[in-house]
Amino acid sequence: MDQKKIALVYPSYVSFTSKKSLEGTWIHHGISSIISYANKMGQKVDLIDLRQLSNWTEFENAIVHYDIVGYSILSQDLEMALKSIKINKAVNPDAKIVVGGVHVTVDPEEFIKKDYIDFIIIGEGEIAFSNIITDLMHNIIPNRIIEGQRLDLEEIPFIKRDLWPEEMATEFHGLDEPFFTLIGSRACIYNCSFCQPCTRKMFGKKERIRSPGNLVDEIIYLKKNYNLKSFFILDDNAFQNRKWLEGFIEKFEESGIDSRFMMSGRSDNIYKNRDLLPNLRELGLSYVFVGFESGSQKILKYIKKGTTVEINEKAAEELQKNGIGVYANVMFGFPIETKEDIKLTVKMIKKMKPTILSPTTYTPYPGNYLSDEYEKKGLIFQNLGNFTRYPDRPKIKGVKYLYINWTIFKLQLYLADSYSDKFKKLIFYSYLHLNIIKFYLLNYLRININ
Structure with a gap:
């Protein structure tokens, strides 16, 4: 049996920043569960959390020696994930790349057409990722597209929290x-x-x-x-x-x-x-x-x-x-x-x-x-970048974003319980307002220049 070095990567869109938001500190439960289940099956899987690194050079040094590398991809992390995978393949062309997660599950075609991705898991990943490891260790090539199996959640051992030190200090x-x-x-x-x-x-x-x-x-x-x-x-x-x-x-x-x-x-x-x-x-x-x-x-x-x-x-x-x-x-x-x-x-x-x-x-x-409805109607602004849940940019055509931002700002002021809190809201929502105006301006220029 061939021994392999295995890692799972969390390519969060807030990586390489000092941002201590929820996205910057909380653990990824899906990745954690996959690691816990693999450990239960006798497979050692390391975690590479890009949020704990400072730059791409550190990532290159961290990833270069792994034989099997999995990426769990959320929609907001897509750009960071694809860049990570390309770097992974550049520093180690022989590495087997496995992708999964919500974004992969709802839009597998986007990943099927990328020849630098070796295996695609649709649905839950615990059993599927462990099986891929077992097959590759026995020099068996799994199917490229794998339907994840659902399991009893109590079969997954408790998460090793040492992998995620930031959350405990949140x-x-x-x-x-x-x-x-x-x-x-x-x-x-x-x-x-x-x-x-x-x-x-x-x-x-x-x-x-x-x-x-x-x-x-x-x-x-x-x-x-x-x-x-x-x-x-x-x-x-x-x-x-x-x-x-x-x-x-x-x-x-x-x-x-x-x-x-x-x-x-x-x-x-x-x-x-x-x-x-x-x-x-x-x-x-x-x-x-x-x-x-x-x-x-x-x-x-x-x-x-x-x-x-x-x-x-x-x-x-x-x-x-x-x-x-x-x-x-x-x-x-x-x-x-x-x-x-x-x-x-x-x-x-x-x-x-x-x-x-x-x-x-x-x-x-x-x-x-x-x-899906808005896509068919052409209502989604293109080049959204990261799919973040924050009200920091226009996303859908025909929506009154400047009015919404102004309304939210006034509502937050109404609820704020101190002058310092009110001042923080003023700075934050002023920034958002300028960001929305900037988006509309750049979108206007892009349309008219083209």
Whole structure:
């Protein structure tokens, strides 16, 4: 059997910067799970996190001796990933390159036509990547395109957090360090048009959930081995399954761990299970991230959210009544959205007075229903660069981005609780405003010069 040196690369778009945003510090759970599963199968896989490097020379030196190199690619990381792969092949032409991840799964054709990519995994990567390693070690050439197999999430060993030192040192809205993120499920039963069918293509239609006991066992492991002080359960729909929630409350209470934590949930599920909020608050629940998305019923219906403005407001009220902070996400930037729709969202947020407001503009990630529609209609600005979720540039033609940015700025000022915070918002949104104007100007010049 041929021994191979193997690595997985995280080609984050914030690599080589000092940016300490969530993207700059949080771990990549997909890569982590693939490494943990490979280790379980007796395969040593190293991590190369470009965010921990300073430049491309460091990457060349780090990657040159690996025989098998995997790249997990998110849409926002596409440019960085492709550049990394080309450099990888230039310094080591014999290296076998494996790509996978959400972007690869929703748009495999983009990678099939690139002859410098050896293997393409569509869907989940734990079993598929491990099988590729086994085959190559036995001098067997796998198929170039491989459908990933879905597995019981409890078959994946707990993530080795030493690989990701930055996350533990992250300060996240007052939650104590060391701070950790966890994932307890895969797949989503909902049909939001700004997300689906990407999630179904990646993880399937049926939600797979780790048992409450298994998730709490990981929290105990993190407390014992890394002195966990706070954590965030990242699952979008943590409030969906009442039986699971009750089990989590029971198991976490039995653990005796004193820790503040955060969860995510839909407004309808939070309101449906509002009687469990006091128990969760007593155990340390400090914030809930909620995708309210809009205060316009027309927009909620358009994006197929399946919730109502009334339920949004009731869910926020129940969280606040129980002393739980509301981390409110709203999304602007749809072609059918009018100034009146935007004003309705502002009205909803002002009524809620969330602890934290996370405003975004719709991002046309490849493969979701809305981006497919806008692509066919020619509404997506070309040369977007990285697909970031931030409202930092125009993305869709016909959207009032300058008005949206001005509206968000005023809303953030309204919610700011100090003059220093107001000043920071002024600087940040002034920068965004200039960035949007610059984008329109360059786009105008490009069209007219051509």
